[in-house]
Amino acid sequence: MSDVIVRGRDFTAYRIGGAIAAALLFAALLWQTYEIFDGDAMTVPETSWTAVNDGEGSGENAVLADDILVARTRLLDERFKTGPSPEEPGFAAQAGQTLVEEPIDGYSKALPEAWMTGDAEMLRMLRPGQRTEGLSSLPYVNAALFERPEGRDWRLGMADFITHLGALVILGFAFLLALLLAIRGRVPIAEGRARTKVKRFGFLERATHWMTATSFIGLALTGIVIAYGETLILPFGGDLLGQAGWIATWGHAVCFPPFAFGILIMGIMWVGRNIPDRLDWIWLKNGGGLFSDEGPNPPAKKFNAGQKLIFWSAMLGGILMVGTGVMLMFPFFFLGLEAQAWVMLGHATVATFLIAIFIGHIYIGTVGMQGAIDAMWSGRVDRNWAKEHHELWLKDIEKEETAR
Template sequence: MPGSFSTLKALCAAFALLIVFAQPAAAQLSFKPTAEAVHEDKLLNALKEGDKISGRITIPDAMASSLIQPAGRDWRDFHRSKLPIIGGIAIIGMLAVLAIFMMVRGKIRIDHGFAGTNILRFASFERFTHWLTASCFIILALSGLNVSFGRTLILPLFGADAFAAMSAYAKLAHNYLAFPFMVGLVIMFLIWIKDNIPGKIDLEWMKQGGGLLSKGQHPPSKRFNAGQKGIFWIVIIGGALMSVSGWFLLFPYLPANVTALQFWTVIHAVIAMLFIAAMMAHIYIGSIGMEGAFDAMGTGEVDLNWAKQHHSLWVEEEQAKGHAPSGTAPSAVPAE
């Protein structure tokens, strides 16, 4: 019997130890969320309200604490669906307008043909500033369009490897050429602001459509007409917005939070599409759209008859200063 009693005691002790060690597991299995725990309905309500879900971090980057940000889905949807539509309407629409203008109006000719005498319109430094800014803009525009349309239009044509290599170089060009572009904007503003202040004469120019819509009617204007002034302010204001937003994209830790960074990416993309469309019209008029116009930024000198036709008041001012010839050369070059 003593042996049996000892065995019974051992079994009771083992059972007691089993209960003691089993308590944590039992407690874990029977655990239920308390009132202070995160409930699914609260999480969904927070997402519906647009508030981001944040965690706790110990690193300096405060934006890394964002776990879920519902606005990010809207931002992604904008870049994937809405931005291509905006860009397509702006750019393809401008191409269509220019094509119609070319077919209806044709090339804007010098009414009385070339005079054979030139007048200095832009000095060397002005032309350097223009081409610095223009060349950077073209590369920035092409590399930026690759971000929005490259995966759809270029990738299927050249393949994944070629597209990846091209996009990598385009990104480098886009990042570094942004700085000379911004420098060019500042210089352009400083040297041309005095000639681009809107005035009463610009209203008359706009009423007559600048003589672009009808032949033989060319309203007087000074060094820059209302259309050129409009382009100037589009470049300055649009370029400033592109520069500020682009600066935040180059240095993404400057914005206060992810939402601010997303805001500037949207501004950068939308302004870029509108900017490109406006510059397409400028390039057309300054090259094949108007006879003699390219010489202004090509050699810096324009034909005197061209200057009188499009900037008659400016010619009078230059002649009064003794900077321009007072008459035409005996032999005129044919317009055709």
């Protein structure tokens, strides 16, 4: 049986898989786009309130306090609206009013009290802002942070809009890759396998790569639970979300050290071969030969321009993730409230792009290209694969082989 027939059969299966994945991802993209415009916010604190007249205030005052609370509670539900200015006359609670807070079902009042035993800095952060003092309709003090002006901006920007946009970036990029697989098929070894192998990566390189890869995937999955758990897991039950949230929080912290260490070792091992040069420009202009099987691929040394971009994304992205991650692990230790919110936004934004980029890397290393995975699995690649994708590197290896 010829290689062409074997490849032809493989490609059909990959293409069908790509088409199915593209259709599912397209549906997910439509859903996320709808979520952006559906008018409800992702993080609406669920709570209720009652205003009671303690007998000293007049009936008119009670009505006024009710109106204020209704207005403020509605603010929690509606996006893109700022509330009445606290400086406006009549905004502050009227004398003689007592607010009775009704905890959410299943929450105990003891919980917020336990949370209030933090250090002085934490207590300062948890104190409701002066602008809203006495008016929070939330049942525990730290949740009232949502109602403060910065908290409201954070909730609408970070926890809602950006979260949906992030999902669109990841799903959109995965959709394009699935479409590429469906239309273009798997990149073949054009000449078929030579059946002789060339050593490409040593044990230390592969071990470091897989340690970094598994910890990155762990960080990505646990991060997705933290950011999207409410959308993806809550429909299956609050208990499951609680368990998943607990595992994700600890899992995120556990995966962080091997990831940081892996980035450091990979940087030391591979930086010398990833300095950009003139060949990279030619490779990029030809799209790396990824979009067509016609003619030879642009020449490359050990790492082509696409791989250099992957390397530098891992390095710079990794450093940013580790830096912002450490600041998030020690809330308010290094930063104030506003800077802390920006760091959170930066962490989420860089994570989103890294996840999208590494979905691309995983795609090309597995289903997207015949023969690529061998490089990182056994450390040895087919000679024809090396000739087609890393011609100049193979020439160097062959020179060394004949010199021996």
